[in-house]
Amino acid sequence: MNLNIFIITSYSFFDQDLEKLFLCNLKYQDFSKNFKNYENYSKLSSNYKLDKSKHWITNVTHLFKFSREFKNFIKRYTNYYLLNCLIFVSIEFLPEKIASVVLGFISFQTFVDKFGTVFSIILVTILQMSNYHYTVLILTTFYGSWNLSEDLLIPYFNKIHFTMSEQNQWLNTRKGVLFGIGLVYYIMMQKFPLISFIIYSNAFFNMGFLITKITNEIPDNSKSLGTWSITESVWDGHDKFLGESLTS
Template sequence: MASPIFISTRSEYFSIRIVLRSIELTLSTIYNSLINKEFYTTNNIYLFIKYLKLSVILYILLNGPQLILKVSIQYLSENGFVNFNQFEKLMKFEYFLKYFLNINIFIMSTISFFDQDLETLFLCNLKYQDLKNNQQNFENYLKLSSNYKLDSSKSWSKNVTDLLKFSREFKYFIKRYTNYFFLNCILFLSIEYLPERFTSLILGFISFQTFVDKVGTVLSLILVTILQMSNYHYTVLVITTFYGSWNLAEDLLIYYFNKIHFTTSEQNQWLNTRKGVLFGIGLVYYLLIQRFPLMSFIIYSNAFFNMGYFITKFSGEIPDNSKSLATWCITESLWDGHERFVDNLST
């Protein structure tokens, strides 16, 4: 485990300006993808219906039992069969599910490893951008071999086992969400069961460690002070939203990294030099999914679709052969195009 950071300067890759520009780009891209008639193909309409069905199914599975239990306990409480404390416990459990677990995003991201239609959406927009920009990302992407490819002849359980054995992206995905859920459980236990002074200390420490390497020591201390003066709920909301958005942004790159064979250090460097841009993208989609859970899979599929556009804004053209890829990965892992990204948002 990395040692805590106490003194740090502001990251050149993560600034309010970069994040705001990334949010602006994401919102305009969502709008353009919805009004562009060229995207309304038969296959894309079919996929829209598919993900609409999955959105409804996922919503019912996650919220149906909880709603039934809530109505039942409320009815029994009003008629004197159970005490009001049972209803309070249910509300606390509902609060935990909504703000700390975020299981719907984890489920959708897990499904993305098995659903090739999401990759089809990503490639659809990537191909469209190639036609606009006279590039060959789409064709060159298809030429590259995958780090791991599912075998449709195998059972679901066998494919999961193979993913855990051979897919670096899947193993990293499980590790990311394990750490995320573990952190969220610490936050929940802190605000619910620890004395106030310990809760304040733990939330302050986690908040500071979250932001110190991104906005610098001074600004981090100011943010922590503001959060410490607020209700614990807002501190938790900031922390869980930050890490949830970042996880979602990385989830949207699963297909890209499955084809582009970065080493672990190169991939970490690639992500680090683009963290402000990626966070803005992840934040928009994370908040949309949280706000409109009934449309979660529709929003998630749109995120994959638009990643086919985003990737052309902060990554170079994919080489046309695997021999050139190794050298390209070394140079591509470092990105200094932030100013161009911020100043040029024409879509």
């Protein structure tokens, strides 16, 4: 169920320690490359402000009311846990052939818009001929990694107010890079659950570096932010990113 990841991400909404790690690396990148991302980011305000003196239920209600990222976070993990429950019920209570069909359908729906119809059919066929354990492992790892990659961007989207369509486009055009980062940290947290908070903190810290590689510099005034967010939602820097990664 990956409750450790859910709990740590939930904590990040109520405390700014993890965001400070993100900002620490962002500030260092500005210093080393003469950017102003940290300075311009700090000028922006988030959609919500919690009062720690109030009861936690009041703060949760406030988040549901004012924080789009919190609502997206809850929605993503609700869908993830429902999917895991469906998989569990299928393999534990349904006949093997029916369970295989259900897992195959979920797998195809998961990968068809990412790999195309032909490759998805080939992948599902291979999984159908294998033990269902591998299908379950691939599905849970895929969705868990993608959720984690979005979790690491919560501080960024809390301040950069994209529209929902712009944010989805922003994520889709960078999905390969983000999924790769999420996959690495997801596997590490699964392998070493006792130090998952340390690993997660390191992921937040490194996102301060990655964000400067996959986005342009944040504008220094709110008037320019609207136009910037429209153009920034589409990313065409894949080749440059890969070139710099291979060089480094």
